[in-house]
Amino acid sequence: MMNLKILSEKRYGIIPNILAGAILVVGFAGFIDASYLTAKRMLGSPLTCYFFGGCDAVNASPYSLMFGVPLSLYGSIFYLLVVLSSVAYLQHKKPIFGIALMILTTLGFVFSGYFLFLQAVMIKAYCFYCVISVGTSTTNFILMSVAWRKYFYKPEVSASVSSEIVG
Amino acid sequence: MKPSIIWSIVVIILLVAVFSVVKMAKAPVTSGVSGSIPEISAGDQTRGPKDSKVVVVEYSDFQCPACAAFFPAVDDLNKELDGKILFVYRNFPLPQHQNAELAAEAAGAAGLQGKFWEMHDALFENQAEWSESGNAKDFFIRYAGTAGINIEQFNRDISSREVKNKIEDDLSGGFKANINSTPTFFLNGKKMEGFNSYDEFKNLVREAVRNNS
Numbered sequence: 001m002m003n004l005k006i007l008s009e010k011r012y013g014i015i016p017n018i019l020a021g022a023i024l025v026v027g028f029a030g031f032i033d034a035s036y037l038t039a040k041r042m043l044g045s046p047l048t049c050y051f052f053g054g055c056d057a058v059n060a061s062p063y064s065l066m067f068g069v070p071l072s073l074y075g076s077i078f079y080l081l082v083v084l085s086s087v088a089y090l091q092h093k094k095p096i097f098g099i100a101l102m103i104l105t106t107l108g109f110v111f112s113g114y115f116l117f118l119q120a121v122m123i124k125a126y127c128f129y130c131v132i133s134v135g136t137s138t139t140n141f142i143l144m145s146v147a148w149r150k151y152f153y154k155p156e157v158s159a160s161v162s163s164e165i166v167g
Numbered sequence: 168m169k170p171s172i173i174w175s176i177v178v179i180i181l182l183v184a185v186f187s188v189v190k191m192a193k194a195p196v197t198s199g200v201s202g203s204i205p206e207i208s209a210g211d212q213t214r215g216p217k218d219s220k221v222v223v224v225e226y227s228d229f230q231c232p233a234c235a236a237f238f239p240a241v242d243d244l245n246k247e248l249d250g251k252i253l254f255v256y257r258n259f260p261l262p263q264h265q266n267a268e269l270a271a272e273a274a275g276a277a278g279l280q281g282k283f284w285e286m287h288d289a290l291f292e293n294q295a296e297w298s299e300s301g302n303a304k305d306f307f308i309r310y311a312g313t314a315g316i317n318i319e320q321f322n323r324d325i326s327s328r329e330v331k332n333k334i335e336d337d338l339s340g341g342f343k344a345n346i347n348s349t350p351t352f353f354l355n356g357k358k359m360e361g362f363n364s365y366d367e368f369k370n371l372v373r374e375a376v377r378n379n380s
Binding site: 028031032035036039040043046047048049050051080083084087091 | 170173174177180181184185188189191192193228231232233234236237261262264346347348349350362363364365368
C-alpha cells in the first residue's frame, strides 16, 4: 500500500512558480475580458459597427448563446476556475491542481477553436473581446503543455520507482 | 503567509475586478469630439413634417447588424411620434460590408420613385438574407417588386450618377462630422450619446419632443 502511494506521488514533478504564476496572470486577464463581455451582454447596451473594424455582431448572434446562457458567462466561470486552480497549485503544489489546470486549459483551447470557427464561418464577423479570449486560452494551453511535458508529468520516474518495487 | 489570508486577497481582487468591469460596461460609449452635420436639404430622405422642431438624423449602413438591431426602436419612435418629429436617413456605408453601397443605391433608386422608406424597411427587415449574398441585387429587385416599384426604372436608377452622388455627399458629410461608427444619431444637430439601451435612446427623443411642444 505504502509503495503504491510513493508511486503515485512520484509520478508528478513540480511546476515552477513562474509558469504557474504566468497561467494565473493570463487566466485573470481572460476572466476580466470574459466578464466585461458578459456584463455588456447582460446590461443590454446597443450595438455598434465601427468604420475601421468590425461590429458587435457576434454578441447579437444566436451562436453567442448555449442553453440560453451567454457563452461569455461560461467563459467567465472557466477563467475563474483557472485562476482558483492556479492559486491552489501555487499554494499547495498538489498534483490534483496541476491535473485540473491541464484539463481546464485543454478544454479552453478546444472551445476557443470552435468559437473561432463560429466567428469566421458561421457569423462571418469577429468580436475583439472574443479574439482576446481565444488568445488568452491558447496562451494558457501552451504554457500548461510546456509545464506538463517539461516539469509536471514524469512517467519515467514512476517507471523507475515501480522497477525498484518489483526488484 | 497563511492560506486564509491568501484566499481572502484572491477573493477581494476578483470582487474588485468584477465590480470594475460592470462599471466599465455600464459607462456610455462616447466618441469624443464631434463636428456638425450638413443642414437638411431637399435631396435628403425624410419622414415627418419638414417644419418639426425636433429633427433626428441617422447616419446608417443597411448592411450593419447594429443598424438593423436599432431599426425596430427607430420604427417604434417614428410611429409613436408621428407628426411630431422629422426623421432623416443618411448613408454611411462601411467598407467592411460588401453589399452596403449597393443597398444604399437600391434605397436611393427606390426613393426616386417615392418608395425610399418601403425599401429602407425591407432592407433592414431582411438583412440576414442578402447581406452576405453574391446576388444581393436580385433580392433588392424582389423587394422593389413587392413595394410596387417600376423595375425597369429601378434598374436604370440604381447605377445612376444622381443616386451615387447622394451617397457620396452623405458619406463626406458624415466624415466631416467625425462619425466613425454606425448607427450614429443626431438630435437637433447634436450627436446623441450617453444612452445604454434602446429605451434610453427613445426617451432622449421623447424628452426633446416634450421640451419643444
